[in-house]
Amino acid sequence: NAGVMQNPRHLVRRRGQEARLRCSPMKGHSHVYWYRQLPEEGLKFMVYLQKENIIDESGMPKERFSAEFPKEGPSILRIQQVVRGDSAAYFCASSPRFSGRNEKLFFGSGTQLSVL
Amino acid sequence: AQTVTQSQPEMSVQEAETVTLSCTYDTSESDYYLFWYKQPPSRQMILVIRQEAYKQQNATENRFSVNFQKAAKSFSLKISDSQLGDAAMYFCAYRAGLTQGGSEKLVFGKGMKLTVNP
Numbered sequence: 001n002a003g004v005m006q007n008p009r010h011l012v013r014r015r016g017q018e019a020r021l022r023c024s025p026m027k028g029h030s031h032v033y034w035y036r037q038l039p040e041e042g043l044k045f046m047v048y049l050q051k052e053n054i055i056d057e058s059g060m061p062k063e064r065f066s067a068e069f070p071k072e073g074p075s076i077l078r079i080q081q082v083v084r085g086d087s088a089a090y091f092c093a094s095s096p097r098f099s100g101r102n103e104k105l106f107f108g109s110g111t112q113l114s115v116l
Numbered sequence: 117a118q119t120v121t122q123s124q125p126e127m128s129v130q131e132a133e134t135v136t137l138s139c140t141y142d143t144s145e146s147d148y149y150l151f152w153y154k155q156p157p158s159r160q161m162i163l164v165i166r167q168e169a170y171k172q173q174n175a176t177e178n179r180f181s182v183n184f185q186k187a188a189k190s191f192s193l194k195i196s197d198s199q200l201g202d203a204a205m206y207f208c209a210y211r212a213g214l215t216q217g218g219s220e221k222l223v224f225g226k227g228m229k230l231t232v233n234p
Contacts, residue, residue: 033220035224042225042226043224044224045222091161093161095220104163105163107161107162109158109160110159
């Protein structure tokens with residue numbers, strides 16, 4: 001049973017380009033979370049999605065950032081017109097359901113985005 | 117808004133000794149969960165231990181245990197018999213409980229770098 005898969009592991013973009021980060025949750029998991037980790041910081045929540053629905057995007061910047069989790073395929077975090085401040089590690093986590101007491105969140109190894 | 121504070125950016129411990137990592141949090145909620153995550157250089161976030169706020173008993177997982185002081189909003193992690201493989205960043209995290217509704221997002225502290233000396 002493969003874990004949460006994120007790709008690419010490293011992504012280099014020039015200012016103004018688009019970045020697409022992919023996350024395949026664990027098999028059977030229908031809930032996906034995206035977090036961002038700036039250097040020397042903890043992870044900051046960005047967005048929570050279920051299949052075809054954005055449930056909570058309170059941590060997403062209002063502009064340039066978008067996320068989706070289609071019925072088929074991985075979840076995508078898209079950053080348009082990247083700037084140097086977007087350089088960070090982006091983590092995806094998945095869980096099987098909104099189950100609460102016994103729920104366990106599984107993290108991927110992250111995508112390190114570097115903006116030149 | 118909930119906040120999580122880890123005031124010690126770095127600590128070191130001798131192999132086989134015991135170390136305690138501190139964490140405080142702020143919330144007005146009564147139902148919540150607290151976690152310690154380990155992040156080695158591979159960047160993988162690994163759950164070390166979790167504590168439900170409604171449980172008075174401190175959680176333990178092998179060499180890892182917590183001291184959960186609900187009134188003081190303190191949640192420290194004790195690592196006994198430290199091993200070289202324990203060297204990593206450690207993050208304290210908070211999550212609201214089911215009764216709060218909404219998503220199960222985690223609020224993380226800034227982390228603490230643990231070095232284990234042979």
